[in-house]
Amino acid sequence: MEEKKITVLAPELEKMIRNFLESQGSDASLQRDNDRVIGSAFVYEKIRSSLEYQEDHLIFKNAIARILRRKYTLNLNPKAPDIVTDLINELSWANYINPEGIAKDQSETMVKIVDRYLIFLKNVRSGHITKNNLQKMVIGWMACEIDEIFHPTKDRDIYLDYVATTLLQNILLEKGKEVSVESLIQLKIAIYTLVLKPDYYLLQYWLIETIYPDWTAMSPDDLIKIARSFDPYYNKVNNTLNFSDRKKYLQFVKMNIAPFILLYRLLVTEKTCPEQGRGIDLAKIKEKPQILHTRMMETYNLAVREARNKVWRGTYRALVFILITKISLAFIIEIPFDRLTAGSVNYSTLLINIILPPALMLIAGTFVKSPGPKNYAVISESITNLISHNQIGDKKFSLAKRKNSSTNRIFNFIYLLFTLAILAGTIWLLIWLGFNFISITLFFLFVSAVSFFSFRIRNIALELAMKRARDDALTSTLEFIFLPFIRMGRYLSDRIAAFNPFILALDFLIEAPLKSILKITNLWFKFINTKKEDLEL
Secondary structure (H helix, E strand, O other): OOOOOOOOOOHHHHHHHHHHHHOOEOOOOOOOOOOOOOHHHHHHHHHHHHOOOOOHHHHHHHHHHHHHHHHHHHOOOOOHHHHHHHHHHHHHHOOOOOHHHOOHHHHHHHHHHHHHHHHHHHHOOOOOOOHHHHHHHHHHHHHHHHHHHHOOEHHHHHHHHHHHHHHHOOEEOOOOOOOOHHHHHHHHHHHHHHHHOOOHHHHHHHHHHHHOOOHHHOOHHHHHHHHHOHHHHHHHHHHHHOOOOHHHHHHHHHHHOHHHHHHHHHHHHHHHOHHHOOOOOHHHHHHOOHHHHHHHHHHHHHHHHHHHHHHHHHHHHHHHHHHHHHHHHHHHHHHHHHHHHOOOOOHHHHHHHHHHHHHHHHHHHHOOOOOOHHHHHHHHHHHHHHHHHOOOOOOOEEOOOOOOOHHHHHHHHHHHHHHHHHHHHHHHHHHHOOOOHHHHHHHHHHHHHHHHHHHHHHHHHOOOOOOOOOOOHHHHHHHHHHHHHHHHHHHHHHHHHHOOHHHHHHHHHHHHHHHHHHHHHHHHHHHHHHHHHHHHO
C-alpha cells in the first residue's frame, strides 16, 4: 500500500514536541564514574531484582522503597538525615547512582521528603487498612517522590495531557454533555498504565498528586491533619482507581495507543540518548513532516525487534521467580506435609509440581508471535493521521453502559459451566495421580501464576498491535482451557510476590546483615584513612 505524503504538521503536535524536549525529565544514566561500587552489594542487588517480576524502569524506585522500608522497620527512632545517608550509600554500593553526582540541594530535598513522610507515618490512622499494609503503602509513595528527584516527570505530564486531549476526539459523548473531570482522569490512568507501565504504588502516587496538587508541599500540620483522618482522603484515590467503567477506558486506549507509544519512545530516546538518534529539528520537521513519519516507523521496526528480547527477558524472570518460589514452598510446606500425613515424600507429585510450571512458562514464551505485516500498514496510516490532523482516525468509541442482553447472560452461564468442568476435571486428574490437598493447592497456585505471566508476556509482543492476526484453532482452544487459570493468576500474582518466603528471607536474613556489615566496613576504612592522613601532616 502506497504511503500518503504528509505536507502539514499539526500545531498541537508541534507544541507538545517542543514542550517535551524543553522540559526537565527522563534523566540520563546516574551511574557515571562511580568508584563507590562494592562487588558483593552489586551482585546481591542483581540477584534480588531478578527475583521480582517487574518492569526495568521500576527497579531503581523499588530498590529505594526496599531500603527505606528496612531502615524504617529496623529503627526504633528513625531520623531523616541518617536514613538519607544510608540510602545514598546503599544505592551507590549497588551502582544505582554516583554519590558525587548528587547536588547538595538534592540531598537536602531527600531529607525533607523523608522527614515529611516520617511525620505522616507517626500520625497516620486507618479503620480498614492494617498497620503493616499502611506502612508499606506510604513508604512506597515516599520512594516515588524520591525517585522523582533523579527522574523528573514534567515531560511525562506534558505527554499525558497531549495524548488524553487527542484521544478525547474519538470518544462519543451524549448530546449536550461535556467531558467530565472523572472521565479525563480515567483516560489519563489508562494512558499512563499502558504506555509508562507503573506499578500500583506509582499509580497511586501519581493519582495523589493529581487529586491533591499540594501533596508534596504540605506543611507538617496539614500532613498530621490528613494522617489522623486518612480514610476519606484514601477512599477518594482508591475509588478512582477502582472506577466501575475503568476497563472501558483501558479497552479504548489499548486499541489506539500504538502511535503514541512510538512517539513517546522516539522523544525519550532523543532526549536521554541523543547519540543514538539523529536529533529532532522542529524547523525541518515543520517544513517536511514526512521526516517525523519516517522516524516513527523506524522506531516501530526497532520496537518489534526489541519486543522479542523483552519476551525472553520476561520469560527468564518469570522462570526464576516461579522456580525459586516453588522450590522454597516445597521444602517449607509440601515435603513436611507429606512426611507428616503419609510418612514419606511422594516424589512423582513433587517433581510434577516443580517441573510443570517452568516448562509451561518456557513453552508459552517460545510460541509468542509478533505483529504481522498488516499491522505495519495500519500503524503507518495512524501515524499519518496523527501528524497531519492530530487524531488517529475518525472512528468514535462509546463509553456508555451497554445493557446485558439475554444472549450474553446465556454465554456467561455456558462459560461458567465450562470453567467449573475444567477445574473439576483438573482436580480429578491430580487426585488420580496421587496429589494431596497441599500439592493440589500449590499446583493451582503456580499453574495460575504461570498462565497469567504468559498472558502478560504475550501482551508485550502485541503492545503495538492495532491489527491482530487471528489465532489458529489450537491456540484458541488452549487459551480457552487456560482462561480460568489466567483469571486466578491475575488475582494471586501480587499476593504470591508479597508473601514469597525466599524474598522475605533475603530481605531480613541476608540483606539487612550484609548492608550492616558493609556500613561498618565503610566506616572503618574511613577511620583508617583519617589516621593515615594524620600521619602525613
